[in-house]
Amino acid sequence: MAYHKLPWKRNFQKVPAHIEAGLAEIDGELVVIAATKRIARADIERGIYAHVGLRAADGAITTAGPVLPPADYGKWSERNAFGWDRKRTDWPKVTKTYVFETPNFGDAATYGTHMHVWEREVYQHQVFEPQGMMVESEVLQDNGGDDVAIKFTLTPFLERGQPEFELMLLWSLNVLQENTGTIGVFKADATRDDYVSTIMLDWQIFPPGTVDEVIERLTQRPANPSNAPDFDEHVRDRVQLFAQLNPTAYIRGQGGFGSYFGAQFADDLVVFENLKYGNAVYVLYQDWDTITQRSRYELLRDQDADFDRIIHSDDWKERLAKLLNRKLRERGLGRQGRGLFSR
Structure with a gap:
């Protein structure tokens, strides 16, 4: 078919x-x-x-x-x-007997026929x-x-x-x-x-603070089985990164697509990452709280969402910092970071 x-x-x-x-x-x-x-x-x-x-x-x-x-x-x-007729090659074979009639001396009309019996080992079939x-x-x-x-x-x-x-x-x-x-x-x-709840993220927004304060707030919720096994380590790394750019808030989302963590730098500028998969960060602009309700597959497929995706290559943190600083300047917020990755 x-x-x-x-x-x-x-x-x-x-x-x-x-x-x-x-x-x-x-x-x-x-x-x-x-x-x-x-x-x-x-x-x-x-x-x-x-x-x-x-x-x-x-x-x-x-x-x-x-x-x-x-x-x-x-x-x-x-x-x-x-x-479904399912051949079970994982089951032991069974003996099947085949019986058929054959002509005597090749001429059934003259000499008649005789029965022939043939046995062979065959796979069993499971019929649904x-x-x-x-x-x-x-x-x-x-x-x-x-x-x-x-x-x-x-x-x-x-x-x-x-x-x-x-x-x-x-x-x-x-x-x-x-x-x-x-x-x-x-x-x-x-x-x-x-x-x-499997398609709606439960967002919590936390004010900025010291790295340890932010980590304590973000990790105090019960662990979800879909979280990355090294969730706390991921959060600490991202908090240390985002802290250098002075975010206005940190965000944590829990939902059917896994656990999300990120930081907000303006009303229309949010960085977040799906920690279950952890192969890229997303920089979202308008309607970020609506766009983040989509799965990562929908984000990759859809063309209407206003976002940038930065894959975790060797220099991803530098590229993220440059992009964020440019977006902040476009919004008249100046260079908020404290010389992130400057030489």
Whole structure:
């Protein structure tokens, strides 16, 4: 079957690490395969999500009930719709007997036939009937702007004790991924706020102070499992760096995409970094609190966000300092730094 072309990664070969981490935090037996995604209104209007019942009409976003994903959106969706005959090369072979009739002396009409029996070792097959997993869309937030927050839920729920749980988990995740471009796991009694929190950052803003004072304020919150293992070390390094440029405030954000840390230098000038990934810093300008609600993948993809991205190469701190000093001068704030990296 020729599969539909997708604007996102099609599927996964194994359960992603962040899903395993999420499962470890769920105590109950029932697991919900679901995710919340911030989607451009224009993408909905173009029909990119119409196959899962998500449409735009007269400026409003509408959803259908649970929808069976089309079979041509990927191999896991195809298996979901038509079933799956899985050859188990990891199981021991079994003996299979083949019986067929052959002519005597090559002439069945004259000499008749005889039965021939042939035995051979073959792999076993595991047959799965069509699973009928369905995707249900729900609008969580729509303020009339350029994008909306949509929750995608896959039914039925998974039960940890069910046969082949790991395989069914991977299958379910891939059905959701193929059809929506996002995945996640939640407990069965997750609330609406639980889903919204995965795309909304909880920002805390701290006043400047000594390096030790700032670090104490920023690290006093309970650790999140998605934080970088050397979170405190990262924070100290960044505070020492930012302190040389006299920020007006430090910011800490916690949300579904990991832990963020940064500094504010003006109302429209903020530097922040996702400490879970830590391969670049972002210098944001207008509407920074809105832009930071996007994942790093959305930031890299979107062209409308006003920001600069500085990859952590050997001289990234020097390049960041030069950029910040230039942006401060443009805002009439002069050179606020104390000769950062000056020779």
